[in-house]
Amino acid sequence: MPRNKLRPPAEKIVLPKGFRAGGVHCGIKKRGLDLALVASDEPASVAGVFTKSTVVGAPVELSRDRLPRRTGRGVVVNSGISNVGMGARGRRAAASMARSAAQTLGCDEEDVLVASTGVIGEPLPIEKIRAALPRLAESLTPERLDRAARAILTTDTVPKWAEARTRIDGRWVRVAGIAKGSGMIEPNMATMLSFLFTDAAVSPRTLHAALREVADETYNRLTIDGEGSTSDTVLLFANGCAGNPPLRTSRSAGTRRFTRALHEVAEDLVRQLARDGEGATTLVTVNVSGAKNPEEADRAARRIANSLLVKTAIFGRDPNWGRILQTIGAGRVKLDAEKTEVRLCGVPVYKGGRSTGPAARKKAAKGLSEPEVAIDVRLGAGRSSARMFTCDLTTDYVRINAEYTT
C-alpha cells in the first residue's frame, strides 16, 4: 500500500485583485519557507472562525480579540513553532509579530492578524521574524500566493491552494485560498490554518455569515485524527477591488453566488487536506442518510470518520462493513438493521440485514484501492443526512507522530 504521491494543484496561483503575498525562510525551521505574509492594498472586510478549544494559542487570542473590528489589511503567519503554552511571553511575541508586520506594511497594528503553527511549548524566536519582515514585505507580489501556501506548512507533504470565480452584478469576482494541516485535525476546527481572499466587495456582517455557513459544511466536516487544535484558524479577507456593488445581505442573489464560490474553494481545500492527512494514502468521503434526526446523522458520520478500525480497514483495502455498523452502534445511533444499507465505492456490501456476498466484496475491495473512496450508509430510521471528509489511518501516521519532536 504505497503512499500515492500528491502534487500541488498547479504551478502557482495569482491572487484576487488588490492582494499581494509572499513567503521567506526566517530561520524558525532548519530549512524551507517558514514565514508568510498576505496583504491587501485597500482596507478589507475580515471574517474569521477559530478553534473552540478551551486551551488556545496566543496568536488565536490576538486575532480573535481584533476581529470585532471586522476590517484588516493582512495576515502574518509562521510555521515551525505554534506559540502555544507560553503564557504572557507568548502573548507579547504574538503582538510583536503583528506590530512588526504592520510597520513594514505602513498600516495600523490592529489591522494585522497573526497565526502560528508548529510545536507547542517552545518560545517563538521573535527577533528572527522581525529581522525577516522587511525583506518579506519587499518581496510581496500579486502572483505568488503559492509561496505563502508553502511557508505555512508543517507536516503536510504538499502545499494546498484553490480558487473559484463568479459574476456578481456584471463584475467578475475571484476567491482564492490556501490551507495547511495534516494532523491534529478534528471536526470543530483543526490544527488547520486556512486563509481566503476575495476581491468581492462584501460587508463585514455578510462576510461573516457566509464564512460561518461555508465553514460548517467544509472545514468542520474534516477529520484526520479526531484531535482539535489550540491554533485552528480560518480567516477571510474581502477587499472590494473587483468593483461590484457591496454585498450587504445574506439573501441576495449576489451573496448566494459569492457563497457558492467560497464553498467551492473551501471544499477543494478540505479535500486536499484530507488527502494529505498525516500518513494517509486515501481520501475518504462519508455520507450518512436515513438518520432519525440531524444530530444522529452527524454523530454516525463523525464516528465512521474517526473510527480507528474503519480507517485501518480502508488502509488495508478491506471492505469491512462490520466495523462500520459496529461504530455506528457504539455511538448509540438508531438504525433498522433490515433497512440499513452500506455501500463502499458505490458497491452495496450489506443490505437486508446481511452481507451481499463475496462477489460484491471483491468488487468493493477493488474500489478501495483507488485514491478516493466513498462510504455511503443508509440507516432506514428517518430522513436526516450528514457528510464527513477524512483519510485512512496508516503505519506512517503512527510513525510521524511517534517521532515528531524527537
Place this chain on the structure above:
Amino acid sequence: MPRNKLRPPAEKIVLPKGFRAGGVHCGIKKRGLDLALVASDEPASVAGVFTKSTVVGAPVELSRDRLPRRTGRGVVVNSGISNVGMGARGRRAAASMARSAAQTLGCDEEDVLVASTGVIGEPLPIEKIRAALPRLAESLTPERLDRAARAILTTDTVPKWAEARTRIDGRWVRVAGIAKGSGMIEPNMATMLSFLFTDAAVSPRTLHAALREVADETYNRLTIDGEGSTSDTVLLFANGCAGNPPLRTSRSAGTRRFTRALHEVAEDLVRQLARDGEGATTLVTVNVSGAKNPEEADRAARRIANSLLVKTAIFGRDPNWGRILQTIGAGRVKLDAEKTEVRLCGVPVYKGGRSTGPAARKKAAKGLSEPEVAIDVRLGAGRSSARMFTCDLTTDYVRINAEYTT
C-alpha cells in the same frame, strides 16, 4: 521500541469451589483452542453487563434476554466468529449453541448463557460446535480455568486470568476471572469478554449491584481504541459452594469485602487487557483531578486515553504535555492554565502556565520507557477526579487492523 513480551500470570488457575472449566479446538479457527465451557455443579446466581451498542450480536441478545432469571449453570463461548450481523440465522445459531451445551451438562437450556467473538458477518459453523461439545463437557475440570481463558482469545497475545480471596463470616470465598479482547475496546464495554466465578453465596440482586459498581470502575474505564463492540459481555456466576451465609444486601460488611475482592480481580484483568492492547508496548494509567465536576473529569480522562496524538507520543517515549493539554482543551474542559499541572511518570513537566524545562523533560522521557506509565493531570478548576486505563498506539496496531481479515 520493541514489544515487551507478556507472559500469562501463572501456569494455571484453579476455579472456585463447585466450578469446572475446559477448552477445546472445534475447528472454527484453523488452529488453537476456540471453544470454552465453564459450568457450576450447583445452580448459581448470575449477573451480567453488556455492550450499550444499538447493534449487538445474537449471543448478546440471547444472554441479555435470559438474565432476568438471574440464575444459571454455565456459559459456552467460541472464538473465531462473532455471530454478528447474521439476522435470524445468527439467532438460531446462538440458541442452538446454548441448547447443545445444556444437553451435555444435563441442565435446562435457559440456564446456559453464550458469547462469541471474532469476525463479523460470517455464519457460525454450529455443527462443529455441536460435535465438539460432548468431548468438551467430558474434559471439564476444577483445575484448568486457564484452558477456557485460552479458548476465548482472538488477537490477544497472552491469555488473561486473575483471582482473589476474602473471608466472609468465617468462610474463605474465592473470586476468579478470565478476560479477552485487545482491539475494538472503548469506555462503555468493549469487544471484550470477561467471565467471573465465585463460590460465595450472593443473592442475584446483590450480585448484580456489586458487578455494576465494579464494572463502572474497571471495565468501563478501559479504552484501547475508542471503539465499542457489538459483543461486549461480562458475566459473573456465584454458586455459594463456599458455604457462607448468603449476601443479601449491598451494605453489609461481607458484601463490601466480596465487592473489594471482585474489584481486585476485575482491575487486574483490565490492566492485563490494556497492557495487551493490539500492538501495545505500554500500559497507561490516566488520572485527572481538580476538574470542575465529575462529567468534566471523566471527559478529560477519556479524551487523553483516546487521543491518537497522546498515544503515539507515548509510543515514541515523548513527554509531550502539549498534546495532553490540547486534547483536554478540544474537549472543552475547563482548566486554569496557571494552576494546571501535568506529571508524566511522577515528573512534573508542565506547571504554572509553562514547561518545567529540559531536565524534567529528560527525566520524564526515561520514565516513559518503562512498561507501565502514569499520566497525572491536575486542572485547578474544582475537586472532581477520574481515571482511565489504556495503552499506546503503535505501528503494529495499524498493521494488525489493516490485515485482520485479509
